[in-house]
Amino acid sequence: MNVNQQPHMASPYGQPQPGYQGYPQSGYGGQHVPGGYPAPYAPYNGPASAYQPGPPQGMRGPPTSGAPPVSAAQAYSQFGQGDIQNGPPPLGAPPQRPPVSQPYSQGAMNLSGPQPPYNQQFGAPPTSMQQMTTQMASMQVGSTVPSPAGPGYAPPTVSQPSVSAAYTPSAPSSFAPTSTVPTQPPSTEGTPQPYYGAPPQQPFPTAAPPFSAPGPTQPPGPPLASQQTFPQAPPPSQPPFSSAPPQVPPASYGGPPPPVQASHPRAAPPTSQPAAFPGGPPPTSTPTQYTGPPMQQPPVSQPSSFHSGPPPPPTSAAGFPPQGGAPPRPPHPGIQGPPLASQGPPMSQANHVAPPQPGMLAGPPVPGMAGPPPQPGMQGYPPQQNGAFGQVRGPQPGYAGPYPGQQSYGAAPPAQAPAPPAPKRLDPDSIPSPIQVIEDDKANKGSEPFVTGVRGQAPPLVTTNFHVKDQGNASPRFIRCTAYNIPCTSDMAKQSQVPLAAVIKPLATLPPDENSPYIVDHGESGPIRCNRCKAYMCPYMQFIEGGRRFQCGFCSCVTEVPPHYFQHLDHTGKRVDCYDRPELSLGSYEFLATVDYCKNNKIPQPPAFIFLIDVSYNAVKNGMVRIVCQELKTLLDYLPRENPDVQSNIRVGFATYNKVLHFYNVKASLAQPQMMVVSDVADMFVPLLDGFLVNVSESRVVIESLLDQIPDMFADTRETETVFGPVIQAGLEALKAADCAGKLFVFHTSLPIAEAPGKLKNREDKKLVGTDKEKSLFQPQVSFYANLAKECVAQGCCVDLFLFPNQYVDVATLGVVPTSTGGSVYKYTYFQAQSDQERFLNDLRKDIQKKVGFDAVMRVRTSTGIRATDFFGSFYMSNTTDVELAGLDCDKTVTVEFRHDDKLSEETGALMQCAVLYTSCSGQRRLRIHNMAVNCCAQLADLYRNCETDTIINFFAKYAYRCVLNNPTKNVRDSLVNQCAQILACYRKNCASPSSAGQLILPECMKLLPVYLNCVLKSDVLHPGADVSLDDRAYLRQLVSAMDVAESHVFFYPRLLPVHKLDVECDTLPVAIRDSEERLSKGGIYLLETGLNLFLWVGANAQQELLQNIFGTPAFGQIDSNMTSLPILDNPYSKRVREIVESFRAQRSRYMKLMVVKQEDKLELIFKHFLVEDKNNSGGASYVDFLCHMHKEIRQLLS
């Protein structure tokens, strides 16, 4: 076993972490003496005596066997039957599961039948790289003579690890899955550790989820009170979403006329609501009513975009009084912001939007929203600013405020006092506000730790800061689900159309105060697993027969407990060492893998990093070559390592290229590096075996010499052509020769048109955009790269691509290898050293240093009744169940969709276990396990009450972005709209309280579904403006496919912070505002971040003092809009703003370059593109218009 051979195996995971109270790490291998574990902690088999706080004292005797008896475990040889997964690769058994590519919904969403993800295209046999003799010129970089290379070198054959084992989901049907959940109370003996002290049954509570209790339709008491809290929008005359427009025939609104809101009475805040959390009554159950969408007749004139309208009143930006966070805000008459979080019952109501006006109903059905701006149905809206709509409706009834408590359940809402005349258009304040939802969640869930032991509970939103306590289910930082209560039957699931998926980030970085998963060693026989389904030991296994056997929570099969793992049970049936063992009490942990889990049954070599630098004319000219070489000299000291005290085990290698490749021998014994040129790129091979991959510490001098020389060597190059395929092949061959996994860092500038495998042609054709042939632009133009990617995955060769294009480079094709190998693509269009190097260097530093695993295989097992059917992300699949990632870093997510196989039980819930087998950066083979249990519900209302819109949007975006490979974008948009309409219609029909058919009623947890969906529909991938390049679209498409929920959230709905409201005296940020131009004040300064971009928008009337403090000049006209960083000024304001910029950057995986945008400046167009609640230039609908459109779609479904 390799365990003892790894000196620092346990670090960082095993080290005691401050935050983990009471769980002394040592027991889990934390202490490692060089060479192995200290005796006391021999492999974790025994009861870990070290855990003091833990378990009941009497029972944890010393481990029955210090060292795991190897023999015992044999019974379940992990891979015995070939149905192993993660483990050593057995050959592929016939996959019984449906192809991964199934359309995820059978309903209307089915765009076009099975859609093979493009990663499946690698059907073709890998091209075998044969070595060939080539003309290879050997030239010397330094003074020494190049060593011979070439011809004689036999390239390693492609060894293809059989990674894929077919998994037979044979669940014993006869086995009624009894609830294996320990329902007993926590063992009384022993002092429970703070951390583990949680009630034992938590991991699998069989009880009904706390949230499900109240029926959705019950009018929550509190909400009513809060109803008035809605700040009344100004436009009195226009009933934006007023519930009952006076002139409308009552019939159309089923209920009583919408209440007119009086001045915003801040009624008693519903104090009781939010309490819901850990177990409290579900706040979410009461429907909130929104005043319906405007039902106006189609405006005669097309609604003008918000931008074009008259400038919003300066005060509108002030919409939200900067609230530090929560306290009820004082009633500001003029303020239209949404009510404070604390005022209304945030989550408690369903949202009813007021009944549509007759006119609207009459409108012709709008086929896809996506169309050009003016949509037939949409025009119903009051044109925003131009006041064109002739028929001004009478006084607008107060729009029923959606927010917090707005409730009008049909009942008569408080009458609203006539407001001052306002522009005729819907009041955006009357529709669900993302900011309000975000702030409410912070107020309600940000203060208490989120404990994972309560099954079926949705975690705080990604925008809320919270602390997680692992009590048996994976932290939301690792797994977020679209729904935490999934329907018991397939029929219910189809009816609701709510996607059932999990967004999994297996190696997510945790905040400093949360522990990384502990490492568990089950000895030479490897991790304990279920005999049948091979699930790994976890809290869902129930020990029976006095502890001699355990029943699998996934397949119900009973397996013998190997002697070395035996432990007695307490009176509740729980193992007495339960809290001593991460795998019995936690949602996430790691197992040390044995040699059986290694490729070819060999302990892996430490991985290698190979840097491949384009040295063609463009690369030299734009400064990239010099910057990369300079930076690498420093970065090599920061290669990933698991223990900060030791040097990285990662070896490095260097090559440069244009249309030929140059390899460098940097062996420590050389006085100067040597270059070897391979000009026959038709069949790439690596000309030197020894000296290409070296240890940094040993070869530092030679490497530095090389990096100093490269920029000069090619300074005068005139070569403009490049190759690309052979570059990756070269890196791949080098890894094969070294018999290791690793990562290639390719720095590339142009379309590879030089004669070579993988040569591309310029196929950029914007005329195809919007046509049925548009999809071809997202597909790779040649199959070469898909085949190459397959070979890379087999070798554990991950590729990160840094692009510096000045024109079309065909990202759709060049990105195939990176996105199939778990790699990343970075793009710096029109790269200029001066303005872009900061961004590039920060990305490079982060990319090189981040935690990464290699040669990974991920398998998701589920309990009987559901199964993983589809996967999204940057990986490769050679069968239907194993997600293969040549590299897996801490930022990558894999999204998994589930479908029903059978009826699920409310009692047992549904379980999933994600196991990722990977090689750590030190070369240790490990299995990271994440367990997740969710509730199963027989009532649709429970589904709608426990879902997470941000995750649903993440899933929809990935699904849609994959669909564009095979479908016209319009069809993709239409089907997204249709599916969301079905989701909301199903809620309306089955869960909402009876009310007027004309009311738009949104489930509380999904009230932002329309606004976020609209952002996805308007995104550059699905609905590009004329100025969006094909490369940008392909790039974004690939990028989003591996995003986690936090990244996709800010990407689709950017964060917009009113900097001028900053209180430099306190640490809290001002409350963000909605992404709409009308929220901006000419006197303000705003910071907008998307995860990729960062803008600082400066209003033309911004205070001089503010400008002086931030920019060092009091004159708006003198602000340099070319600056990419703020001047460092000695005043608290400057300091605080710069800190905020840095903190935003620190939260994202990619560095965001700062752009200063002055109001009315030409750059403002770019900035406005991110004001996603507004109509955009390419035809994307405004939020208000889209909501009305959704309402219409829903009504059609209901009628």
Ligand SMILES: [Zn+2]
């Ligand atoms: Zn099993």
